[in-house]
Amino acid sequence: MNEVRPVLEIRHVTAGYVPGVNILNDCSAVLNPGEFVGIIGPNGAGKSTLLKAVLGMVNVREGEVFLGEDNITGQRAHQLVSRGVAFVPQNRNVFPSLSVRENLEMGCFLKPRTFAERYKEVCELFPRLAEREHQRAGALSGGERQMVAMGRALMLGPKVLLLDEPSAGLSPMLQDEVFVQCRTINATGVAILMVEQNARRCLQVCDRAYVLDQGHEAYTGTGRELLADPKVIELYLGTLARASRKP
Numbered sequence: 001m002n003e004v005r006p007v008l009e010i011r012h013v014t015a016g017y018v019p020g021v022n023i024l025n026d027c028s029a030v031l032n033p034g035e036f037v038g039i040i041g042p043n044g045a046g047k048s049t050l051l052k053a054v055l056g057m058v059n060v061r062e063g064e065v066f067l068g069e070d071n072i073t074g075q076r077a078h079q080l081v082s083r084g085v086a087f088v089p090q091n092r093n094v095f096p097s098l099s100v101r102e103n104l105e106m107g108c109f110l111k112p113r114t115f116a117e118r119y120k121e122v123c124e125l126f127p128r129l130a131e132r133e134h135q136r137a138g139a140l141s142g143g144e145r146q147m148v149a150m151g152r153a154l155m156l157g158p159k160v161l162l163l164d165e166p167s168a169g170l171s172p173m174l175q176d177e178v179f180v181q182c183r184t185i186n187a188t189g190v191a192i193l194m195v196e197q198n199a200r201r202c203l204q205v206c207d208r209a210y211v212l213d214q215g216h217e218a219y220t221g222t223g224r225e226l227l228a229d230p231k232v233i234e235l236y237l238g239t240l241a242r243a244s245r246k247p
Contacts, residue, residue: 005068006030007191008054008085008160013063015053022061023049025215031160031193036186038223040199041212041236047195048090050212051162054193055080055087067160082110086158090165093149096138100129103137103148107155115155122151125184143174150181154190161185163194167201179205199237203227211236 008031016022023046031037039047052058054065055077065073067083077087095103104122108115123130126147132140137148146166153161166182167175175198183205186192196202203209203223211219211232219232226232 004032006066007033007035007068008193009066010050010054011064011066013050013053013060013065015049015058015060015063017049017058023058023215024053026063027212027216028063029193029210029217031191033159034186034189034191035208036182036192036206037194038202038206038209039193039195039212040197040202040209041218043197045212046215047212048164049215051087051164051193051195054085054162081156081158084157084159085162086153086156086160087162088146088149088153088164088166090168094137094145094152096136098137099134100137100140100148101133103152104129104155107152110156118155118157122154125154125188126151126181141174142170143177146170146174146178147181150185154185158190161190161192163192163196165195165197167196167198175201200227 010027010029013024013027014022015024027046027050029050039050041047049058053060056075057077060073064071067085072080095106104119105115108118128144129147129151132144137145140148163182166178170178179201182192182194194202194206203226206223208220208222209226210217211226219226219229221229
């Protein structure tokens with residue numbers, strides 16, 4: 001039986017923004033084809049930095065990042081888009097002055113001839129985007145803007161989707177909607193690596209997860225395993241749950 005090769009692999013990465021200060025310390029993670037993997041941990045643990053290391057947005061001092069068989073360490077985000085990697089940042093993830101349709105057109109800029117087909121497929125996933133297609137993205141609700149951002153990321157048919165705090169700033173009801181949308185995207189075969197502060201909800205929807213602490217993967221397992229792990233509950237879930245309830 002052939003071994004499944006990860007679609008994305010982070011191998012012993014040490015990285016930081018300024019010389020002599022490391023945010024990630026010998027950090028490793030694997031994303032297999034079609035998987036939904038979560039990254040949780042306390043503030044300052046290096047969760048968003050891990051995504052930025054994949055995207056070449058932070059200096060990787062040691063270790064490597066692989067996309068399939070290819071070493072992509074240090075390659076920039078715009079170079080990875082054409083290789084099937086999409087990224088939805090936490091902030092400023094839509095063009096507010098453009099309509100929903102125009103935002104999605106921007107997501108298809110490398111392959112404009114495929115726009116009509118991809119637009120139809122994305123709107124089948126998110127029917128509300130078709131209903132709002134002529135509205136300015138800046139006039140939408142927070143949940144709808146997040147939907148536009150994820151829809152735009154899907155316009156080139158990526159094999160890997162990186163999400164940075166997709167539920168940030170949303171009401172509990174809209175957070176649940178976003179997580180359902182993530183599961184819907186994953187069900188189409190797109191592998192997802194999601195950084196999320198709402199740890200408990202993240203573990204409920206993902207296949208596997210990593211708990212980062214001080215820039216290193218402290219625990220890993222399935223979502224259910226980590227939800228039931230006494231150490232994870234004591235050290236992380238309680239603290240993170242209290243943090244997520246702060247106004």
